[in-house]
Amino acid sequence: xxxxxxxxxxxxxxxxxxxxxxxxxxxxxxxxxxxxxxxxxxxxxxxxxxxxxxxxxxxxxxxxxxxxxxxxxxxxxxxxxxxxxxxxxxxxxxxxxxxxxxxxxxxxxxxxxxxxxxxxxxxxxxxxxxxxxxxxxxxxxxxxxxxxxxxxxxxxxxxxxxxxxxxxxxxxxxxxxxxxxxxxxxxxxxxxxxxxxxxxxxxxxxxxxxxxxxxxxxxxxxxxxxxxxxxxxxxxxxxxxxxxxxxxxxxxxxxx
Amino acid sequence: xxxxxxxxxxxxxxxxxxxxxxxxxxxxxxxxxxxxxxxxxxxxxxxxxxxxxxxxxxxxxxxxxxxxxxxxxxxxxxxxxxxxxxxxxxxxxxxxxxxxxxxxxxxxxxxxxxxxxxxxxxxxxxxxxxxxxxxxxxxxxxxxxxxxxxxxxxxxxxxxxxxxxxxxxxxxxxxxxxxxxxxxxxxxxxxxxxxxxxxxxxxxxxxxxxxxxxxxxxxxxxxxxxxxxxxxxxxxxxxxxxxxxxxxxxxxxxxxxxxxxxxxxxxxxxxxxxxxxxxxxxxxxxxxxxxxxxxxxxxxxxxxxxxxxxxxxxxxxxxxxxxxxxxxxxxxxxxxxxxxxxxxxxxxxxxxxxxxxxxxxxxxxxxxxxxxxxxxxxxxxxxxxxxxxxxxxxxxxxxxxxxxxxxxxxxxxxxxxxxxxxxxxxxxxxxxxxxxxxxxxxxxxxxxxxxxxxxxxxxxxxxxxxxxxxxxxxxxx
Ligand SMILES: Nc1ncnc2c1ncn2[C@@H]1O[C@H](COP(=O)(O)OP(=O)(O)O)[C@@H](O)[C@H]1O
Ligand SMILES: [Mg+2]
Numbered sequence: 001x002x003x004x005x006x007x008x009x010x011x012x013x014x015x016x017x018x019x020x021x022x023x024x025x026x027x028x029x030x031x032x033x034x035x036x037x038x039x040x041x042x043x044x045x046x047x048x049x050x051x052x053x054x055x056x057x058x059x060x061x062x063x064x065x066x067x068x069x070x071x072x073x074x075x076x077x078x079x080x081x082x083x084x085x086x087x088x089x090x091x092x093x094x095x096x097x098x099x100x101x102x103x104x105x106x107x108x109x110x111x112x113x114x115x116x117x118x119x120x121x122x123x124x125x126x127x128x129x130x131x132x133x134x135x136x137x138x139x140x141x142x143x144x145x146x147x148x149x150x151x152x153x154x155x156x157x158x159x160x161x162x163x164x165x166x167x168x169x170x171x172x173x174x175x176x177x178x179x180x181x182x183x184x185x186x187x188x189x190x191x192x193x194x195x196x197x198x199x200x201x202x203x204x205x206x207x208x209x210x211x212x213x214x215x216x217x218x219x220x221x222x223x224x225x226x227x228x229x230x231x232x233x234x235x236x237x238x239x240x241x242x243x244x245x246x247x248x249x250x251x252x253x254x255x256x
Numbered sequence: 257x258x259x260x261x262x263x264x265x266x267x268x269x270x271x272x273x274x275x276x277x278x279x280x281x282x283x284x285x286x287x288x289x290x291x292x293x294x295x296x297x298x299x300x301x302x303x304x305x306x307x308x309x310x311x312x313x314x315x316x317x318x319x320x321x322x323x324x325x326x327x328x329x330x331x332x333x334x335x336x337x338x339x340x341x342x343x344x345x346x347x348x349x350x351x352x353x354x355x356x357x358x359x360x361x362x363x364x365x366x367x368x369x370x371x372x373x374x375x376x377x378x379x380x381x382x383x384x385x386x387x388x389x390x391x392x393x394x395x396x397x398x399x400x401x402x403x404x405x406x407x408x409x410x411x412x413x414x415x416x417x418x419x420x421x422x423x424x425x426x427x428x429x430x431x432x433x434x435x436x437x438x439x440x441x442x443x444x445x446x447x448x449x450x451x452x453x454x455x456x457x458x459x460x461x462x463x464x465x466x467x468x469x470x471x472x473x474x475x476x477x478x479x480x481x482x483x484x485x486x487x488x489x490x491x492x493x494x495x496x497x498x499x500x501x502x503x504x505x506x507x508x509x510x511x512x513x514x515x516x517x518x519x520x521x522x523x524x525x526x527x528x529x530x531x532x533x534x535x536x537x538x539x540x541x542x543x544x545x546x547x548x549x550x551x552x553x554x555x556x557x558x559x560x561x562x563x564x565x566x567x568x569x570x571x572x573x574x575x576x577x578x579x580x581x582x583x584x585x586x587x588x589x590x591x592x593x594x595x596x597x598x599x600x601x602x603x604x605x606x607x608x609x610x611x612x613x614x615x616x617x618x619x620x621x622x623x624x625x626x627x628x629x630x631x632x633x634x635x636x637x638x639x640x641x642x643x644x645x646x647x648x649x650x651x652x653x654x655x656x657x658x659x660x661x662x663x664x665x666x667x668x669x670x671x672x673x674x675x676x677x678x679x680x681x682x683x684x685x686x687x688x689x690x691x692x693x694x695x696x697x698x699x700x701x702x703x704x705x706x707x708x709x710x711x712x713x714x715x716x717x718x719x720x721x722x723x724x725x726x727x728x729x730x731x732x733x
Pocket of ligand 2: 046047048091172173
């Protein structure tokens with residue numbers, strides 16, 4: 001079928017925020033069924049890239065192209081990108097007081113399916129996804145991320161991923177703030193989401209999530225640039241040796 | 257209300273109109289009586305004569321008029337706006353029909369149509385225990401369920417109550433809000449007409465709400481309803497009022513007085529959804545006396561109007577009495593909603609909670625003005641005040657003027673005030689899940705209002721969300 005065809009491709013993406021360039025000419029070609037990881041030290045521009053690709057109005061893409069399933073997305077607003085099949089799990093999900101998780105999920109799914117679409121299956125689907133992720137049913141009626149712990153917020157992000165079932169998922173530091181049990185649950189959720197027609201881009205500082213969700217490719221980001229790429233072994237090397245060697249080897253280039 | 261947005265969308269599908277078409281219409285009316293504009297002792301005498309009132313009430317009215325004329329305008333609040341009221345350019349009494357009706361069939365068509373469009377008879381059929389509909393100065397339709405009558409519940413318009421139960425009216429009228437209280441209370445006392453009278457006998461639990469609907473139709477109209485609610489010992493009652501008016505280029509005045517009395521162990525909830533057009537000055541005095549172990553709750557939703565000044569008050573007079581005031585205000589462009597709450601702790605071990613939520617958008621301005629006072633005998637009092645303001649757009653404005661005075665020992669006070677903006681980050685979070693920016697903003701606003709909305713009967717919650725959606729349309733920038 002459409003296996004191994006390109007799903008999400010961006011070229012020479014540069015991003016400025018508050019007038020400062022934070023991402024510099026980054027390119028990636030992600031095929032269906034693949035898992036990519038972008039690793040890099042804090043402040044290297046990983047979240048800026050993720051936010052910009054999702055359409056955050058504060059992050060200006062000053063140069064480059066990006067296409068999802070062959071369709072240019074840079075002219076789209078965030079909601080259109082979402083409905084086109086792009087998803088971003090946030091590093092710091094925000095609280096929306098007064099809006100329950102269930103109401104929010106229903107509203108989001110309705111937005112994806114269209115205003116007049118039938119939602120009769122929602123309750124069942126939502127319940128099942130909650131159970132799959134071992135999320136306590138009482139979360140359905142709690143206000144979105146309001147007073148949630150860091151780990152609970154990340155689980156709810158993965159719940160959103162699994163309910164909306166996008167083509168392309170960018171997961172920004174989904175592993176941060178999780179204890180080992182939560183990390184396993186969340187990884188299980190990501191693995192259940194994966195199939196041969198979608199793809200995952202994991203953005204992370206540490207490689208421990210990569211023990212549970214095996215990447216096909218690992219890219220290293222430094223000072224707004226992707227400086228090197230490799231297989232899973234690259235992640236292990238970073239875990240072992242830290243980012244200093246990257247800095248030594250590529251830091252110069254990044255500044256040039 | 258987990259599916260509130262959804263429900264509201266559904267109810268909206270058929271009805272996506274603005275205030276102008278839904279509430280802004282007006283009827284050309286041949287009034288049974290329409291006096292001259294302006295206020296003086298002759299007007300007061302005419303009102304009391306037309307109503308065939310006892311002399312003691314006429315005397316009260318004349319005395320109140322003198323107080324109104326001698327009191328200066330308030331020197332606080334929105335002084336500029338309030339001084340735009342032209343008391344000489346207002347009709348103080350308009351009687352649309354000769355007699356009140358108890359059957360919709362007998363209500364004149366043009367009025368029936370108005371209330372039909374406002375959904376009143378539907379609501380009565382579906383979930384209300386009784387309905388009163390006031391048009392201009394007088395109640396034109398009134399009904400109550402038979403079983404409530406049998407339990408001895410009295411629910412009448414104030415004019416009828418004065419005729420049929422003069423002893424009760426005389427005993428309580430003006431005892432909670434004396435005519436000297438403020439200039440607008442004096443004005444209301446002088447020219448009051450219509451309003452609701454409720455008496456619930458000891459121990460009677462009224463579980464279905466009673467509702468009154470106040471409609472101003474004429475331009476330059478002054479509506480001065482007078483409401484008195486008494487829950488006798490151990491009784492329970494929920495009263496709901498709704499208000500709308502057509503949109504005119506010149507202003508009308510709505511100045512009500514509401515007196516509420518909760519005797520020992522009783523429970524009163526008073527819910528208001530006001531949705532005035534933008535030419536209404538809404539200056540209302542509402543106060544409740546709560547006796548031992550009773551509970552009084554004001555649930556007060558304020559949309560629309562040019563200027564609203566309203567501070568529902570609870571005086572906790574008996575040991576263990578509890579008061580709760582939950583109010584929301586939505587101030588759109590060119591509107592100033594100056595709303596708030598007052599609680600006065602007089603007896604020991606009384607408790608109160610004030611929750612005020614406001615939304616300002618465009619150049620709208622919402623102010624919270626509150627007073628929480630604990631007298632020296634009210635030891636062991638507990639009070640909590642929470643003010644939450646949400647700003648939409650750069651020009652929106654919110655102010656809080658909270659005053660807390662504690663003269664007793666062993667008192668627990670909590671106070672919180674927050675101002676937030678609909679943040680770009682929140683909008684991005686929601687739009688990244690596929691919601692349009694408008695839907696995202698609406699969801700945030702509805703979430704903000706949720707603590708209020710969830711206290712309303714479902715029908716009102718849906719209606720309120722719908723009104724908010726109408727207000728929010730095109731609110732960007
Ligand atoms: N909203 C913002 N406003 C100003 N600076 C920002 C903003 N977001 C990111 N930055 C800056 O961009 C750089 C990259 O940050 P970020 O993308 O968060 O890196 P990472 O996710 O790799 O830790 C940092 O210098 C950070 O301070
Ligand atoms: Mg980051």
